[in-house]
Amino acid sequence: MEDKEHLRLFGFIMEGILLVCIGGLGLIGNCLCIITFSRMAVQKNFHRLMLTLAIYDILYIVTSILLFGIPSLYPAVYNQSTFKHLVPILLPLIHVGLTGSIYLTVAIALERYTTVCHPFFKISHAWSACTYIVPIVLFSILYNTPKFLELEIQDKIVNLTQEVDVSGNSTELVILKNITIQKEIEKVGPTDLRINPTYIKVYIIYLNLIIHGIIPLVLLIILNVLIYRQLRVFQSCIDSSNGTGIQQREIRLSQVSLLIVAIFILCHSLRWIPNIWELKQSGEEKGELKWPNWIEYITHLSHLFTVLNSSGTNCQTLK
Known part of the structure; x- marks a missing residue:
């Protein structure tokens, strides 16, 4: 009983107080990003991607506050009919926001990679921001469509x-x-779909780990290692020849991209621990899994850290 009280208090502090406060600041910061980027006379692909990322981050922050923050502050909300009817809608939306945020971060890294490592390829092909944004928007909705039926x-x-x-x-x-x-x-x-063993193992565990974990993590590490190596070469050349303002700006945007990815990996790493644990347990146990307390603690922290990621990364471009 004492452990449950400690867990409830921990959830109240992490999800109730900190998540709501950080999420509130994040909403203000992301709105400022949208206003700033939408008013730019000449928008770069990088800024258009950041603007779209801000929209997805707002979606994720709002749904996180409604699903985790407010109920942690006011547990009586769980018994409200309105809240109960919102949960089947909010849960899929939070996953749409998460998927879009993850792959827009990958798109930003890819855009910086083509700019820094293959500038002539980027000039000759002239990809627009929609080349990245439209597939991500469609994928984030289509991939999470089953969530609306859970x-x-x-x-x-x-x-x-x-x-x-x-x-x-x-x-x-x-x-x-x-x-x-x-x-x-x-x-x-x-629903019957949500408790189907095949659906749980294939979609919820395996696909979630691959789509939200392995693929973006591997791509982000590879792309940003290559960007970082090329930036070191550029920086040494600019230091010796006093590079142009455009070169300096491209380097700065790439540095912002590296920072965004570093924060992303740090904040999302906790979220993968329960997924890996569930994957391991699914092969060893039959029936409904019982989550140990330490997994519950990590889950509360992961909710806070993903909101922190959505609240802070976009604001780096305003500095």
């Missing part, structure tokens, strides 16, 4: 004990009797 509002009948006065018209004697009444309440429950 939860539903279910009616549950519960037994309630109530004291009833059965003394009739007597004014001298009061007789109370406990009676059991049945009441129908609403709850958020899984």
Whole structure:
């Protein structure tokens, strides 16, 4: 019982206080990014990608506050009918925001890679920002479409004990009797799809680990190692020849990209721990998995860190 109280207090601090405060600041910062980038007379692909990233980050922050922050501050929200009906919609939307944020970060790294490492290729092909944005928007929606079919509002009948006065018209004697009444309440429950073992193993565990973990992580590491090596060469050349303002700006944008990726990897690394644990346990246990307390602690932290990532990375371009 004491462990549950500690876990509840930890969730209140991490998701209730810190997540809401950081998410609120992140919403302001991302809105400023959108205003700044949309007013630029000549927008670079980099800035258009950052603008779209800000939109996805806002989506992720808002849904995180509604799903994790507010219920941690006010647990009574769980019993509200409006909140119950919002959960089956908010949960898929938070995954849409997460997927879009992840792959826009990859797109920014790819855009910087072509600019820094293959400038002549970029000039000759002249890819627009839509070349990156449109496929990511479509993919983030289509990939997470099954999420809209995972939860539903279910009616549950519960037994309630109530004291009833059965003394009739007597004014001298009061007789109370406990009676059991049945009441129908609403709850958020899984659909048949969500509890299907094949769906859980293939889509929720394996695909989630590959799509949200392995692929973006490997791409980001490879691209940014190559960018970093090329930047060191450029920086040494510019230091010796006093490079132009355009060269300096491209280097600065690439440095911002490296910082975004570093923060991304740091903040998202915790989120992969429960996924890896669930993958390992799925091969060893049958039936419903019971999450240990240490996984619950990491889950609370991962929610906070992913909101921190969505709140802080975009603001680097405003400096």
